[in-house]
Amino acid sequence: MAETADHSSPEEFKKHLGKYYVVFVALLCLTAITVGVSYLKLNRPLAIAVALVIASVKAGMVAAVFMHLISEKKVIYAVLILTAAFFLLVLLLPSFTVFESVAV
Amino acid sequence: MSAHAADAAIPHTVEPHPVTGLPNGKFGIWLFLASEVMLFGALFSSYVLIRTQAAHWPPEGGLSSEILNVPLATLNTAVLITSSITMVLAWASCKLGRIDRFRLWMGATIGLSFVFLVVKYFEYTHKFHDGHFPSTNNFYAIYFTLTGLHGVHVIGGIIVNTFLLTVGTRLWKTDRDHFTNRVENAGLYWHFVDLVWIFLFPSLYLL
Numbered sequence: 619m620a621e622t623a624d625h626s627s628p629e630e631f632k633k634h635l636g637k638y639y640v641v642f643v644a645l646l647c648l649t650a651i652t653v654g655v656s657y658l659k660l661n662r663p664l665a666i667a668v669a670l671v672i673a674s675v676k677a678g679m680v681a682a683v684f685m686h687l688i689s690e691k692k693v694i695y696a697v698l699i700l701t702a703a704f705f706l707l708v709l710l711l712p713s714f715t716v717f718e719s720v721a722v
Numbered sequence: 723m724s725a726h727a728a729d730a731a732i733p734h735t736v737e738p739h740p741v742t743g744l745p746n747g748k749f750g751i752w753l754f755l756a757s758e759v760m761l762f763g764a765l766f767s768s769y770v771l772i773r774t775q776a777a778h779w780p781p782e783g784g785l786s787s788e789i790l791n792v793p794l795a796t797l798n799t800a801v802l803i804t805s806s807i808t809m810v811l812a813w814a815s816c817k818l819g820r821i822d823r824f825r826l827w828m829g830a831t832i833g834l835s836f837v838f839l840v841v842k843y844f845e846y847t848h849k850f851h852d853g854h855f856p857s858t859n860n861f862y863a864i865y866f867t868l869t870g871l872h873g874v875h876v877i878g879g880i881i882v883n884t885f886l887l888t889v890g891t892r893l894w895k896t897d898r899d900h901f902t903n904r905v906e907n908a909g910l911y912w913h914f915v916d917l918v919w920i921f922l923f924p925s926l927y928l929l
Contacts, residue, residue: 628817628818628819631814631817631818632818635811635814638807638810638811638814639807641807642803642804642806642807645803645806646800646803649796649799649800649803649923652923652924652928653792653796653928656787656792656924656928656929662929665928665929666929669924669925669928669929670924670925672924673920673921673923673924673925676920677917677920677921680806680913680916680917680920681913681917684806684807684809684810684909684913684916685909685910685913685914691742691743691744692743693742693743693744693749694744694749694752697752697753697756698752698756700756701756701759701760704760704763705759705760705763708760708763708764708767709763709766709767709770711767712767712768712770712771
């Protein structure tokens with residue numbers, strides 16, 4: 619019962635270790651790219667978009683592979699969807715107050 | 723009561739709880755991380771608000787990348803990413819029954835955490851030396867608050883990981899799966915600390 623499908627034997631489990639190194643190298647490359655792009659002095663909206671897209675890809679790889687979210691139980695996904703919804707609400711909340719102060 | 727102490731062990735440390743399908747510790751750490759998202763999320767939201775309402779960002783003029791030390795922060799990003807893979811390898815070593823390898827990788831993780839803090843210390847003291855404090859302006863207030871809270875999380879990770887590397891390893895002798903799950907949970911927290919930095923670095927230093 620405690621046994622999970624993705625690593626049934628040590629030999630099988632060892633095969634999965636390679637992906638950690640792949641993600642590690644990818645994260646270092648993306649860090650270099652995001653720093654490199656910052657030296658191009660793009661206009662601000664574009665620079666913000668590029669940096670946040672790269673950061674999101676990096677975060678996605680950490681979450682999916684290092685934190686094993688790619689094969690996790692449903693209840694974790696439910697918790698994270700709820701968290702994402704509240705996080706977006708917190709991000710958008712200030713914009714509601716700004717609109718209000720403009721209207722007054 | 724003490725006679726029953728042995729029977730009062732916390733349940734579902736290894737075998738999944740029938741409701742969640744997960745060991746309790748893992749479910750618990752994910753709920754904690756959800757609360758952490760809200761903690762950092764609220765501060766990040768404040769940053770977005772303060773920044774979008776500011777006439778100039780940074781207020782003193784110039785660019786964030788000229789005010790903050792990008793090479794040191796890039797180094798620290800690489801250090802944290804490396805500590806994430808050493809952490810996952812520490813857990814994998816437990817899975818493979820190699821406690822000797824676990825000690826090696828966990829030791830490396832803790833060592834890299836200290837490197838991160840030392841670099842941060844140099845960054846902070848340089849700013850203080852130049853007379854820049856959290857009270858200087860909104861830019862420094864946000865910078866010190868976000869990186870400071872993140873730094874506190876790094877210290878928290880060092881404490882938990884050091885416990886697992888030292889006295890905590892005793893559990894390995896009696897219950898390998900339970901110990902392995904503890905390492906996995908500490909790892910989930912550590913990867914989250916890495917994940918937060920992945921967003922803080924471009925947001926504060928590069929944009």
